[in-house]
Amino acid sequence: MNKRVAVAFTGPSGSGKTTLVEKVAKVLIEDQKVAIIKNDPKDKAVFDVEGKDSDKFTKTGAEVVVTSPTRTTYFSQREKTLNEIVSMINDFDILLVEGLKTLPLPRIAIFRNRIDESYFSCSEAIAVDESINLADYAIPENIDILDLNNTQNIIEWINTHAKQI
Template sequence: MKERVAVAFTGPSNSGKTTLIEKVARKLIATHKVAIVKNDPKDKATFDVEGKDSWKFFQTGAEVVVTSPTRTTYFSHRQKSLEEIVAMIGDFDILLVEGLKTLPLPRIAIFRGRIDESYFDCSEAMAVDDTVDLSAYAIPEGIDILDLNDTDRIIDWIQTHAKAV
C-alpha cells in the first residue's frame, strides 16, 4: 500500500470496536504509519486538565496547539470534515475511523451477542464472534463475514478494501 487509505468501524456500544481497532493498529504500526479518528457523538471526551494553561487557552474559544518534544496536541472548537482531518494528520498510510456512519468509507460493523440489522445498509463487512448465531439473520449478499478474533484476516480485508483518501 503506497497511497493513503482509510476504513471505518461501526457497531453498537460495547460491541468491541475500540478493542478491535487497538489490535489492528498495534499490528499495522510495525510496518505502516497509522492514524486513528474516534467519533464522540455525545461530546463526552475531554483531553485537557482544568486550570492548566492549555485549558485556559481553549476556554477563550480559540484553536489551540500544544507542542512538546514528543507530541503535538490540537484542541479545536470546530467540527472537521474527513478531508480536513486527513490534511491535518498529513503523514499516514492507514486511517482507522471509529464511528461516523455517514462517511463514505468501507466499513466493518462489529457485533457480539446479536446483530443490529440497521447496520447492513452502511457496512461492507461484519466482524462477529462465536456468540452470534449467523443463521438467525438474513445477511445481505455482498457483506463479508469476518471473525472478530482473527485480526490478521481483518487486516487482509482492510488492505484489500480500504479507500484512498
C-alpha cells in the same frame, strides 16, 4: 508519497469497536504510519486537565496547539470534515475511523451477542464472535463475514477493501 487508504468501523455501544481498532493499529503500525479518528457523538471525551494552561487556552474558544518534544496536540473548537482532518494529519499510510457512519468509507460493523441489521445498509463487512449465531440472521450476500477475534483476518480484509483517500 505512498497511497493513503482509509477504513471505518461501526457498531453498537459495547460491541468492541475500540478494542478491535486498537488491535488492528498495533499490528499495522509495525510497518505503516497509522492514524485514527474517533467519533464522539455525545461530546463526552475529556482531553485536558482542569486548570492547566492548555485547558484555560482551550476554554477561550480559540484553536490551540500544544507542542512538546514528543507530541503535538491540537485542540479545535470547530467540527472538521474528513478532508480537513486528513490534511491536518497528512503523514499516514492508513486511517482507521471509529464511528462516523455517514462517511463514504468501506465499513466493518462489529457485533457481539446480537446483530443490529440496521447497520447492513452502511457496511461492507461484519465482524462477529462466537456469541452470534449467523443462522439467526439474513445477512446480505454482499456483506463479508469476519472473525472478530482474528485480527489477521480483519487486516487482510482491510488491505483488500480500504479506500484510497
